Amino acid sequence: MKPESTPDFILHQRLVQDCFPLGRFPLCRLLLMNDSSHPWFILVPERAGVREIHQLSAPDRAQLWEESAGLSTLLADIYRADKLNVAAIGNLVPQLHLHHIVRYRDDRAWPGVVWGRFDPVPYADPFDGRLRQLLERLPRFEANPLP
Amino acid sequence: MKPESTPDFILHQRLVQDCFPLGRFPLCRLLLMNDSSHPWFILVPERAGVREIHQLSAPDRAQLWEESAGLSTLLADIYRADKLNVAAIGNLVPQLHLHHIVRYRDDRAWPGVVWGRFDPVPYADPFDGRLRQLLERLPRFEANPLP
Numbered sequence: 001m002k003p004e005s006t007p008d009f010i011l012h013q014r015l016v017q018d019c020f021p022l023g024r025f026p027l028c029r030l031l032l033m034n035d036s037s038h039p040w041f042i043l044v045p046e047r048a049g050v051r052e053i054h055q056l057s058a059p060d061r062a063q064l065w066e067e068s069a070g071l072s073t074l075l076a077d078i079y080r081a082d083k084l085n086v087a088a089i090g091n092l093v094p095q096l097h098l099h100h101i102v103r104y105r106d107d108r109a110w111p112g113v114v115w116g117r118f119d120p121v122p123y124a125d126p127f128d129g130r131l132r133q134l135l136e137r138l139p140r141f142e143a144n145p146l147p
Numbered sequence: 148m149k150p151e152s153t154p155d156f157i158l159h160q161r162l163v164q165d166c167f168p169l170g171r172f173p174l175c176r177l178l179l180m181n182d183s184s185h186p187w188f189i190l191v192p193e194r195a196g197v198r199e200i201h202q203l204s205a206p207d208r209a210q211l212w213e214e215s216a217g218l219s220t221l222l223a224d225i226y227r228a229d230k231l232n233v234a235a236i237g238n239l240v241p242q243l244h245l246h247h248i249v250r251y252r253d254d255r256a257w258p259g260v261v262w263g264r265f266d267p268v269p270y271a272d273p274f275d276g277r278l279r280q281l282l283e284r285l286p287r288f289e290a291n292p293l294p
Contacts, residue, residue, distance in 0.1 A: 061212055065200075073201045085234070086234065087232070087233065088233045091232070091258035091259070
C-alpha cells in the first residue's frame with residue numbers, strides 16, 4: 001500500500017478480472033483492459049468508497065487530471081490516436097475509474113462508443129513495444145515488474 | 148464574446164442544432180441536450196481548435212474540472228442521480244465537449260451508455276423547476292436570459 005492510498009482501498013473484482021495491472025501513479029492505479037481491439041487504459045484513484053469524480057477532494061481531483069493529461073498526451077503520441085475517449089461511466093462497476101481509450105477511424109466500433117458493443121478480444125501478449133515505451137515515459141509512474 | 152474566450156471560437160453546428168444554450172462559466176459554455184430521456188448537460192470550453200482535454204493549457208484544464216465538479220455536485224443533488232456519466236468522446240463532433248449525463252437505474256439505457264442507443268425525445272419545455280434551480284445555484288455562472 002502506498003502512503004497516499006486510503007487504507008481500505010481494494011480494487012473492484014471486475015477490474016481485477018478484466019484488466020492487467022500496470023503500476024501506480026501518486027493517486028491512481030493504471031490498468032490495461034484485456035481487449036486487444038482497442039488500446040484501453042483505466043485510471044483508478046486509490047480512494048475507498050468514491051464513486052463520482054466530484055466526490056474526490058480538490059487536491060485529489062487536481063492530481064487525477066494531472067495523471068489523466070500526462071497519460072493522454074503519451075497515448076496520443078505513442079499510439080498515434082485519431083481520437084481519445086476519456087470517460088467516467090461506472091454504471092456496472094461503481095468504484096470510480098476513468099477510461100482512456102485510443103480510437104482510430106478504422107477501429108471496429110468507430111464512430112460509436114466501445115462500451116457494450118462487442119465482446120473483448122483477449123491479448124496474446126499485451127506487453128509489446130508500444131506499451132513498454134508508454135510505461136517508461138510516464139512521469140511519476142511506478143511500473144509493476146514487467147514480465 | 149467573453150474576454151477569456153479565444154476570438155475565433157465558434158460553437159460546432161451540431162451542438163447548436165442538438166442543444167439548448169444555457170449560459171456560460173468562466174471557461175465553458177453550458178448546453179442542455181434536447182433529449183428529455185436523460186438530464187444531459189454539455190460543457191464546451193470556449194477555445195478554438197481544441198479537440199482533446201490534454202490539449203488545453205494547465206490553467207484551462209484546472210478551470211474545466213472546477214466547472215465540471217461544480218456542475219456535477221449540483222446535478223447529483225438536484226436531479227437525485229443514481230450515477231453521473233462524465234465523458235469526452237468527440238468521435239462525431241471533434242470540438243472538445245464534456246458530457247454530464249444524469250443516470251437512473253430505471254432509465255431506458257441503464258446499465259448501458261446512452262450514446263448511439265436510442266433516438267432523442269425532444270423536450271416540450273426543458274425549463275422546468277429543476278433546471279431553473281440548477282441555473283440559479285451554479286457558482287460563477289452567467290445564465291442566458293431565460294424564456
